[in-house]
Amino acid sequence: MKTNKKFSVTKQNLWVDLLIAGGFLLAAQPHLTGMAIHEWLSLGLGVGFLTHILLHWRWVFETTRRLFGKLAGQARVNYVLNLALLVAFTLIIFSGLMISEEVLPLLGLQGVHGGVWKSLHTLAAEAVVWLVGLHIALHWKWIVTNSKKYLFGWLPKRRQAAVKPSEAAV
Amino acid sequence: MNTNKKQRKASFWLVLVGLLLLVGLVSGGVYLLDDQGLISLGGEMAGERPSLPEMSTTADGDTFLPPTRDHDEAGGFSGAGLLGLLKTVVQLGIVVVALTGFQRVYARLANRWGRAPAI
Ligand code: HEM
Numbered sequence: 001m002k003t004n005k006k007f008s009v010t011k012q013n014l015w016v017d018l019l020i021a022g023g024f025l026l027a028a029q030p031h032l033t034g035m036a037i038h039e040w041l042s043l044g045l046g047v048g049f050l051t052h053i054l055l056h057w058r059w060v061f062e063t064t065r066r067l068f069g070k071l072a073g074q075a076r077v078n079y080v081l082n083l084a085l086l087v088a089f090t091l092i093i094f095s096g097l098m099i100s101e102e103v104l105p106l107l108g109l110q111g112v113h114g115g116v117w118k119s120l121h122t123l124a125a126e127a128v129v130w131l132v133g134l135h136i137a138l139h140w141k142w143i144v145t146n147s148k149k150y151l152f153g154w155l156p157k158r159r160q161a162a163v164k165p166s167e168a169a170v
Numbered sequence: 171m172n173t174n175k176k177q178r179k180a181s182f183w184l185v186l187v188g189l190l191l192l193v194g195l196v197s198g199g200v201y202l203l204d205d206q207g208l209i210s211l212g213g214e215m216a217g218e219r220p221s222l223p224e225m226s227t228t229a230d231g232d233t234f235l236p237p238t239r240d241h242d243e244a245g246g247f248s249g250a251g252l253l254g255l256l257k258t259v260v261q262l263g264i265v266v267v268a269l270t271g272f273q274r275v276y277a278r279l280a281n282r283w284g285r286a287p288a289i
């Protein structure tokens with residue numbers, strides 16, 4: 001019971017979100033990290049995405065059920081975008097595995113060099129940056145509110161008081 | 171509640187299977203199109219496996235020159251890699267600023283329009 005009191009689902013989501021955001025930023029720079037890190041990190045990121053989706057599985061389930069019924073417009077927009085993200089990342093990770101130079105050889109398999117999979121990987125990786133940007137933007141308010149609460153809660157409260165009037169004006 | 175939970179679990183596996191199916195379809199489709207020469211995503215190499223020795227000679231030769239060699243020698247990260255990171259961050263920032271800005275303006279206008287008929 002005591003642990004329940006301290007545990008916050010929102011806080012857990014915030015940490016997972018921050019982790020996959022950082023992971024994504026690094027995964028998108030294979031030339032910065034080198035190929036070995038790129039491949040293993042991206043696979044780990046895939047696990048992170050799975051966790052992220054599982055933590056929102058109830059939302060996915062309920063929204064799917066109501067998709068063609070009564071549903072807030074914003075949820076519908078989120079749904080379509082989330083679906084696009086899911087498809088894009090599935091393709092990226094799959095095509096990444098196909099051209100892998102580190103992970104596949106370790107399993108005794110030979111990846112392909114160049115060709116369609118590389119083009120697919122690069123194109124989808126370029127496009128997904130915009131999708132992730134939209135996904136973050138659509139949850140921006142949530143991110144700011146909860147970062148203030150859970151990450152920067154230890155800061156002096158003075159600044160928050162100064163922010164309030166301007167917020168009221170907007 | 172209990173059956174709902176069961177349903178949610180079942181649908182998770184359904185989605186997972188669906189995803190695998192999607193991957194299979196896309197890979198099969200792309201492979202087929204490439205094999206028939208109907209798409210040229212792979213450039214000259216479309217539809218055939220490049221011979222490895224040939225690839226490695228080109229890669230070792232003129233194409234694989236790091237753009238900032240002198241910086242690399244100084245140690246640390248390569249400037250090009252960091253520039254890529256900056257590019258991604260700026261891209262994400264642009265989308266966030268554009269969308270939240272639009273939402274703010276839209277909310278303001280909607281507020282005005284919403285009030286107008288009432289006056
Ligand atoms: C870099 C990658 C990603 C970041 C930074 C990110 C971040 C976020 C944030 C901040 C939220 C809202 C707060 C929360 O409840 O956690 C959220 C919600 C959500 N995300 Fe992601 N996400 C990412 C990738 C994905 C992917 C690949 C999917 C795949 C489908 C996805 C699906 C969802 C779903 C279903 C929700 C909840 C429903 C909603 O309000 O949209 N996310 N994400």
Ligand code: HEM
Pocket residue numbers: 024027028029030035038039040042043045089092093094095096097098099100101103114118121122125126
């Ligand atoms: C979130 C997931 C991923 C993202 C955002 C991503 C992004 C990228 C980007 C931007 C490039 C550079 C393309 C270029 O400069 O031409 C690249 C290259 C590459 N990626 Fe990924 N990637 C991801 C996952 C993976 C995975 C899971 C693997 C393999 C296990 C992988 C293997 C590769 C390889 C081998 C290359 C080099 C291609 C080449 O230049 O020949 N990637 N990736």
